[in-house]
Amino acid sequence: MESRNQTFENLPGDKRERVLAEATREFAEHGYHQASVNRMVQRLGIAKGSLFKYFGSKQGIFEYLFGQTVAEFKKPLKAIRDDASGDLFERIERTLLAGADFVATHPLVYSIYLKMVYQEGFPMRDTFLSEIRRASDKFLRTLVANAAESGQLRPDIDPDMAVLHLDAVMDRFLQSCAVAALNPGVATIPDRATIRARARGVADFLRHGLGGPLHQQSKEIQCKS
Amino acid sequence: MESRNQTFENLPGDKRERVLAEATREFAEHGYHQASVNRMVQRLGIAKGSLFKYFGSKQGIFEYLFGQTVAEFKKPLKAIRDDASGDLFERIERTLLAGADFVATHPLVYSIYLKMVYQEGFPMRDTFLSEIRRASDKFLRTLVANAAESGQLRPDIDPDMAVLHLDAVMDRFLQSCAVAALNPGVATIPDRATIRARARGVADFLRHGLGGPLHQQSKEIQCKS
């Protein structure tokens, strides 16, 4: 067995946490390349050599964080998946709120995630992203399949496309909870009440669309028959 | 008058273009901080001093590009806004296709835009983003207002929220045309035919939502009355 990282594991718990918290902050604020090991050790008040003894390299630091984080990232989804109460759109709404909670309590982790998506050159980027995507895709696909069976979904819509749209809208909702610039007009992070209202609005929109009476004609015909 | 940039403006047109193209490529590939002036001049086969004589600083290079690009970024939107044929959702579909065209013909420019949104530390970031957002917001708001007047929009939906949803779905559609990782399963850039089909699907989804027969009950009641 290689004794990698043994030094770091032996450290007292509070010091470990301080180091990881500081590293998380640094990567969240600056992305990968622009993150500075010098800054980390300076803020931690420890010597640079120590950090490199713990993790071997800058990439080592990031990958350690990364491993710790991925599991936590998936937890909220599992809880929702196992709670089958309500129809598709109610479950979606619960998922949105769970996601918003996660972003609110782990803003730095979510910030790293966003930077990884749009910034190339992160170590492990492809591995990580495909893993996350696959999990999310599987989750939505299950939801959609169940909904389609019980007629909660328009029969003329391709389930794959439905998953695509759900993913798009939900992901964007999450981003708007974290990125100020994505909130039109105000350009600030919304508060909890706004988020709850918006989640409901999103679910309602997903259910019924935006089309007005002029576009309900086809459905009126259905009524007459 | 300050004679800033005069040297660059005096250059023969093809050389100007080569320089700008190379700079665009560099920023698109590496973002702002990670972009290297050394690499630019090496690939261009000119001396570093020349670039700094043209633009003064790295930030100067970026801001020059930036100014050239913003106008081009808005062009497609204007064409759509002035063509009022069709209802809201048909216009949305045209907008989507125009956007996809822009992304396909200016992938580097769009790549820079995406990096700016999710990567802090770009010069002019706030100025630039708020300008773009404002333009996009104004455009959608006009479309929605017109649609609401002629009953193309569900009367019980807040126009502001409608704009929010439209912006989210459309922006995400555009991103999926450029970022491979956002295309579930395949994780590749879609071809033109796929894009056209997907744009239609998006418009249809925006119009009617995803909800199936079980959720059309309220509308059947409308029919009876």
Next chain:
DNA sequence: GGTAGTGGTGACCAGGTGGTCACTTTGTGT
């Protein structure tokens, strides 16, 4: 006291960064 193993240290390194500037080359008008 001796010694082995631990975590901790910071001066130092090679390499890359944006930026400078004294200098050379080129073009043009007379």
Next chain:
DNA sequence: ACACAAAGTGACCACCTGGTCACCACTACC
């Protein structure tokens, strides 16, 4: 042929980066 200006050059600078390693301080066992 000469002068003058504009364009072009690349060695050089200070600074920062990730990474190294010989050395130090402390504890524990004999």
